[in-house]
Amino acid sequence: MMKHAVVIAGGGPTGLMLAAELALARVDVAIVERRANQDLAGSRAGGLHCRTIEVLDQRGIAERFLSQGKVMQVAGFAMNPLDISDFPTRHNYGLALWQDRIERILAAWVDGLPVTIYRAREVTGFAQDDTGVDIEVSEGGSLRAAYLVGCDGGRSLVRKKAGIDFPGWDPSVSYLIAEVEMAEEPAWGIRLGERGVNALGKLEDGKRVRVVLIEPHVMPGDQPTLDDLRAALIAVYGTHYGVHNVTWLSRFTDTTRQAASYRVGRVLLAGDAAHVHSPAGGQGLNIGVQDAVNLGWKLAQVVSGISPESLLDTYQAERHPIGARVLQTSMAQTALNRGDERTKALRETVSDLLKMDGPRKQYAAMMSGLDIRYDLGAGHPLLGRRMPDIDLVTDHGPRRAFTLLHAARPVLLNLGEPGALDTASSPWAERVRRVDARYAGVWELPVLGAVAAPTAVLIRPDGHVAWVADGSDRGLRNALTTWFGPPHPGRSDVPLP
Ligand SMILES: Cc1cc2nc3c(=O)[nH]c(=O)nc-3n(C[C@H](O)[C@H](O)[C@H](O)COP(=O)(O)OP(=O)(O)OC[C@H]3O[C@@H](n4cnc5c(N)ncnc54)[C@H](O)[C@@H]3O)c2cc1C
DSSP states (O other): OOEEEEEEEEEEEHHHHHHHHHHHOOOOOOESSSSSSSOOOOOOOOOEEEHHHHHHHHTTTTTHHTSSSSEEEEEEEEEOOOOOTTSSOOOSEEEEEEHHHHHHHHHHHTTTTSEEEETTEEEEEEEEEEOOOOEEEEOOOOEEEEEEEOOOOOOOOOHHHTOOOOOOOOOOEEEEEEEEEEOOOOOOEEEEEETEEEEEETTTTTTEEHHHHHSSSOOOOSOOOHHHHHHHHHHHHSSOTEEEEEEEEEEEEEOEESSSSEETTTTTEEEGGGGEEEEEOOEEEEEEEHHHHHHHHHHHHHHHHEEEEEEEHHHHHHHHHHHHHHHHHHHHHHHHTOOOHHHHHHHHHHHHHHHHHHHHHHHHHHHTTTBBBBBOOOSSTBBBBBBOEEEEEEEEEEEGGGGGGOOOEEEEEOOOTTTTHHHHGGGGGGSSEEEEEEEEHHHHEEETTTEEESSSEETTTSSSEEOOOOOTTTHHHHHHHHHHHOOOOOTTSSOOO
């Protein structure tokens, strides 16, 4: 039986990102993936929001994505575009890039890291005990791991077998999405129907059509037929335009559900396995990747014996509310996208509100993932929020703050007297990278604007600020212990990479 510290079921965007995070932390990690390669049947996510680009930038790989996609304003709410070009971030935009490309870039990154991938294999079951999890894999054989993470999508076998409830709402609408040819010229563009948005768009070759259509009735299953497509076209447009030569055709719904718990013992969930919702707002892939970045370093520290298992409770505490919020905003958008007159009036009212600067900023920050604040208690506005990518001056020259996070290890950034925090932080010296730097600019956060300049910050590997200095080292040891394990006089030789 092969053994790994962590086995991840599913190598979609979430599983790939998590595997990379664990590998960067030198954890022996394996992915079991059903697909033989990274090919996707049909299109899914159409791009990345700002915070996801930032997260990739924190690992030094944002350029790989930016160079293949189209930088543009992608955030929006209920069909109202939300411009973030005035936001204080280096990436004050989103990226249009199809999911298959996103996955390929992630997979190529993972290929260069020490990650074992069992392809064309499925997790078929598991049993956990006090010390680990036995994982059954198709084609015979089994794996043993200290932890199993289900990144196996909305129909997650891991979630079901772990007995984790998935409460929420059944679909109110089902959509067909396809790439086809049409014998007749269709009505291009968006057509609002009673229950939402239909769209026919010309593909790059000028011949083929991308179709997104609401079905007359909520239909089950993800393998619709050409007849289903014809019926839906007739219901919306009165004709099926001689649809033929279907490259791919699939169905999605606005089913909205969230796992009641993200962890049961040694089994965890992330990404679509933990939350499903309508694609309205384009959040699913983005929050899956961000789940992975929140979980990766915590799980790495737990399996390495640096932190107690209770650190994993913060994954649920921090990410469950984010998932719940996405469920809520996607349901609100599904409702607002309906085409009846009353909903239209409501949508126009919301639209007027979002033209005002305050609401625009608030919603733009939410939809682009820039407003996330984990509840780490009261204090400086930076506490629990993302570290901005400020331009620092260090003894080794200028450095962007994000470059300090490339290795996915914690950073104690001292902006005061050089060495001022060395005494308090020395028991963690092997685990937490200490950087003395200078920064004379403004500290500006999305929505909040300028905030008081701190003299030091403790930055978690996911880029969130875990401690802010008030001119002294008060609270630093506590924060270091909470997030990066207790000081072990004889154990500071257990370094993170
Ligand atoms: C039409 C549509 C449009 C969308 N648009 C957007 C958008 O614009 N922006 C956005 O952010 N999101 C969007 N999404 C959502 C996005 O596609 C998902 O949220 C994202 O794919 C979730 O990633 P994941 O890795 O968690 O799960 P998945 O992508 O579902 O990956 C799960 C992986 O697990 C594998 N697997 C499943 N079961 C097993 C098993 N038992 N053993 C081994 N492997 C297994 C699968 O083969 C798959 O590779 C859209 C979705 C749809 C359907």
